[in-house]
Amino acid sequence: MDNFxxxxxxxxxxxxxxxxxxxxxxxxxxAPEFQPEGKTIQTSAMGxxxxxxxxxxFADEFYPEINNxxxxxxxxxxxxxxxxxxxxxxxxxxxxxxxxxxxKLEKEYATLTNNEFEDxxxxxxxxxxxxxxxxxxxxxxxxxxxxxxxxxxxxxxxxIVFGKFGMDSFDFEEHxxxxxCGLQGCLPNAYCNAMIQALYYQAGLHQVVLGHCCDMDTCLxxxxxxxxxxxDQKSGNQLVQPHNFLRALRTNTEAVARxxxxxxxxxxxxxxxxxxxxxxxxxxxxxxxxxAVASRDNGSNAFDHSCGLETVTVTxxxxxxxxxxxxxxxxxxxxxxxxxxxTRISFEDVLCSSLESSKAMRSxxxxxxxxxxxxxxxxxxxxxxxxxxxxTGCNESVTSAFWEQQSVHVANEATLTANVYGSxxxxxxxxxxxxxxxxxxxxxxxxxxxxxxxxxxxxxAKTTLNEDGEQVEYELQSVCFTIVDPQTGKASNVVxxxxxxxxxxxxxxxxxxxxxxxxxxxxxxxxxxxATWIDLNLKVPSILVYRRVExxxxxxxxxxxxxxxxxxxxxxxxxxxxxxLSFCPLDDNEVPRAGDLVALDxxxxxxxxxxxxxxxxxxxxTVKAAVxxxxxxxxxxxxxxxxxxxxxxxHISCEEEISDYVSKYSGIFPGDLDPTQSSHHLTSLKRTxxxxxxxxxxxxxxxxxxxxxxxxxxxxxxxxDQVVDTVHLFHLPHWRLLSLKFLAWYFLDxxxxxxxxxxxxxxxxxxxxxxxxxxxxxxxxxxATLAKVLDQARLLNWKVPHLQANCVAFRxxxxxx
Numbered sequence: 001m002d003n004f005x006x007x008x009x010x011x012x013x014x015x016x017x018x019x020x021x022x023x024x025x026x027x028x029x030x031a032p033e034f035q036p037e038g039k040t041i042q043t044s045a046m047g048x049x050x051x052x053x054x055x056x057x058f059a060d061e062f063y064p065e066i067n068n069x070x071x072x073x074x075x076x077x078x079x080x081x082x083x084x085x086x087x088x089x090x091x092x093x094x095x096x097x098x099x100x101x102x103x104k105l106e107k108e109y110a111t112l113t114n115n116e117f118e119d120x121x122x123x124x125x126x127x128x129x130x131x132x133x134x135x136x137x138x139x140x141x142x143x144x145x146x147x148x149x150x151x152x153x154x155x156x157x158x159x160i161v162f163g164k165f166g167m168d169s170f171d172f173e174e175h176x177x178x179x180x181c182g183l184q185g186c187l188p189n190a191y192c193n194a195m196i197q198a199l200y201y202q203a204g205l206h207q208v209v210l211g212h213c214c215d216m217d218t219c220l221x222x223x224x225x226x227x228x229x230x231x232d233q234k235s236g237n238q239l240v241q242p243h244n245f246l247r248a249l250r251t252n253t254e255a256v257a258r259x260x261x262x263x264x265x266x267x268x269x270x271x272x273x274x275x276x277x278x279x280x281x282x283x284x285x286x287x288x289x290x291x292a293v294a295s296r297d298n299g300s301n302a303f304d305h306s307c308g309l310e311t312v313t314v315t316x317x318x319x320x321x322x323x324x325x326x327x328x329x330x331x332x333x334x335x336x337x338x339x340x341x342x343t344r345i346s347f348e349d350v351l352c353s354s355l356e357s358s359k360a361m362r363s364x365x366x367x368x369x370x371x372x373x374x375x376x377x378x379x380x381x382x383x384x385x386x387x388x389x390x391x392t393g394c395n396e397s398v399t400s401a402f403w404e405q406q407s408v409h410v411a412n413e414a415t416l417t418a419n420v421y422g423s424x425x426x427x428x429x430x431x432x433x434x435x436x437x438x439x440x441x442x443x444x445x446x447x448x449x450x451x452x453x454x455x456x457x458x459x460x461a462k463t464t465l466n467e468d469g470e471q472v473e474y475e476l477q478s479v480c481f482t483i484v485d486p487q488t489g490k491a492s493n494v495v496x497x498x499x500x501x502x503x504x505x506x507x508x509x510x511x512x513x514x515x516x517x518x519x520x521x522x523x524x525x526x527x528x529x530x531a532t533w534i535d536l537n538l539k540v541p542s543i544l545v546y547r548r549v550e551x552x553x554x555x556x557x558x559x560x561x562x563x564x565x566x567x568x569x570x571x572x573x574x575x576x577x578x579x580x581l582s583f584c585p586l587d588d589n590e591v592p593r594a595g596d597l598v599a600l601d602x603x604x605x606x607x608x609x610x611x612x613x614x615x616x617x618x619x620x621x622t623v624k625a626a627v628x629x630x631x632x633x634x635x636x637x638x639x640x641x642x643x644x645x646x647x648x649x650x651h652i653s654c655e656e657e658i659s660d661y662v663s664k665y666s667g668i669f670p671g672d673l674d675p676t677q678s679s680h681h682l683t684s685l686k687r688t689x690x691x692x693x694x695x696x697x698x699x700x701x702x703x704x705x706x707x708x709x710x711x712x713x714x715x716x717x718x719x720x721d722q723v724v725d726t727v728h729l730f731h732l733p734h735w736r737l738l739s740l741k742f743l744a745w746y747f748l749d750x751x752x753x754x755x756x757x758x759x760x761x762x763x764x765x766x767x768x769x770x771x772x773x774x775x776x777x778x779x780x781x782x783x784a785t786l787a788k789v790l791d792q793a794r795l796l797n798w799k800v801p802h803l804q805a806n807c808v809a810f811r812x813x814x815x816x817x
Contacts, residue, residue, distance in 0.1 A: 183242050633652070730789070
């Protein structure tokens with residue numbers, strides 16, 4: 001915490017440096033409390049400048065600095081004669097002055113302490129970036145005024161501090177005390193992390209997505225399935241990187257056309273809150289549509305049973321009221337339609353009327369009238385799904401006004417019982433704060449819907465169930481919120497509150513009825529009241545998901561078996577490839593089995609470079625990580641007669657603009673990943689993923705150097721008992737890690753990576769090094785040998801000499817050590 005100091009008003013630590021001084025508090029050793037620094041603080045709410053305050057030891061309170069000469073003389077500190085100063089403060093003159101300003105002082109200081117400072121909102125906004133230390137503001141136009149309301153810390157977009165080892169230096173566990181896995185939030189279009197988490201914890205939908213696997217090179221549902229599988233496999237509160245799914249999203253033409261793709265991670269905070277609320281709802285609808293189509297194409301009705309509304313649409317003539325047509329179909333989710341009046345109405349009634357909403361349509365031919373007439377469409381619900389998705393539409397001002405009116409009604413009803421504010425809420429106070437205090441919300445935690453025999457829906461909270469009707473009870477499962485900066489009106493974050501279901505609670509040993517707030521990788525348990533509390537100026541509900549109470553979740557994890565499409569045929573060269581191959585495809589007698597060794601290495605290219613900013617000491621620090629993409633993946637056989645021969649050597653096709661091929665370290669050059677220019681074996685990332693996933697599923701053991709990064713970029717989780725990493729095998733505690741290049745020179749007498757890296761060469765070297773380690777382990781000389789290696793590495797400054805040293809080929813003599 002060297003670079004942070006405690007902010008008393010925000011009750012948290014904040015970065016030091018160039019943030020506005022009104023949020024910084026320093027501890028006065030004479031006063032057992034924190035006090036503000038700086039001369040003046042601009043208060044927009046009061047329209048005046050607040051005076052800075054100093055602690056008066058003898059008065060035991062804060063005094064303002066004022067310019068009146070008489071009072072200033074009474075407050076002077078005589079550094080040479082402290083006893084005279086003490087006498088001055090104890091004199092009658094001092095007491096008179098104290099009496100004169102006491103009332104004004106108490107009022108001003110109460111204002112200072114009761115107002116909350118803007119910097120708590122601004123400390124992690126798009127205008128500031130923080131690394132190992134505080135970075136200088138990107139914008140010099142920083143405001144020093146008070147804001148009407150603070151964004152609670154729980155809803156701040158948590159920045160990742162990049163240390164010496166990049167993102168690996170950041171302690172993600174500090175922000176996640178649970179056993180639930182979080183998603184990386186500093187990627188472009190990571191605004192959808194909140195919705196991904198909500199979809200993941202919908203049990204029925206979870207199974208539908210995991211069960212999907214198709215042969216299309218680009219499929220959003222497949223990528224979502226791979227992401228869900230990775231989240232299933234991650235143990236504890238580990239971080240999951242959704243970059244492969246996000247890449248599929250930004251390359252999807254329909255997603256781009258719908259405005260769901262942003263150029264960078266700052267675009268969300270630069271947009272108005274209403275725009276982002278609309279984008280959040282459109283994204284969710286788009287993904288559900290993709291899942292529905294994929295499920296129906298596979299001949300399954302699992303999605304319709306889980307999330308679909310079976311409806312009948314009747315078209316009637318507005319002139320004669322005769323029926324023109326009747327059509328049945330499936331509806332995904334419900335857009336709330338609000339009445340015009342402001343009288344008290346329950347959420348259930350609004351939901352029912354929205355599900356059966358009628359609307360005027362263009363003219364159609366009426367057989368009864370004999371000519372074209374205006375028509376009306378009316379819907380009736382035939383069945384209610386397991387999960388009911390509700391879109392609030394709070395991006396419209398009329399909708400927000402309706403929510404506020406209903407919240408006033410709810411609060412007034414609560415005050416009659418609680419008698420907190422009399423018979424009505426305090427109109428001069430903040431409505432949303434009062435509702436939080438009363439612990440009430442217009443969003444119900446549970447609701448009942450009655451479907452009558454004629455298909456009509458009624459809110460079941462205050463009505464009696466008809467004998468011919470069906471009553472369905474729902475409980476709130478998740479709420480997606482758009483967090484708004486009250487000062488600017490722009491969106492600052494998207495979060496979701498989720499009530500984790502019975503299955504996941506049992507699997508992860510969690511309280512079954514516990515709510516959690518998901519904020520990228522920051523996950524915290526919250527009360528149910530926090531999940532339903534809204535503030536249309538700060539925390540706007542966008543998507544509500546209700547789950548039928550009578551549906552029981554599965555008691556065992558649902559993991560689909562490897563799809564028939566993930567077989568040996570996946571290892572054959574892609575169709576359309578011309579030219580010599582750099583690998584030997586597997587034969588029918590070379591089927592990989594559990595325990596077979598596979599040496600793997602992957603290389604990467606950079607789509608967008610990292611961004612740096614000068615810190616307080618003018619040293620450049622990373623404020624935004626580079627966006628990288630897998631460019632080449634090589635797998636080498638570690639079993640059978642073709643041991644050491646690659647059977648996978650894929651270059652990943654990329655149609656996006658690559659800012660840096662990093663050729664020295666990747667061995668990939670311009671044009672290598674271009675489908676129109678490359679002479680290499682080009683394939684899609686999805687196809688390569690399926691190959692590696694098949695090897696993981698059958699139980700192969702992967703050998704490599706620094707495999708964690710390779711697996712993270714591939715978006716795949718490999719059990720620890722299937723991973724052999726030479727970077728850890730040839731390492732002693734408290735010593736520096738040795739590079740593959742140095743280990744290959746020392747143990748194998750090979751000079752690799754001379755001009756650039758080669759994934760084939762690196763994978764073979766790792767496989768041979770593992771064999772040497774096994775031999776050393778059999779002789780019981782691992783530690784002694786590593787001590788000699790580290791001594792020589794230190795003498796050579798951890799680098800391979802350009803000319804091979806007079807060192808006898810170690811491969812023939814290492815058993816002597």
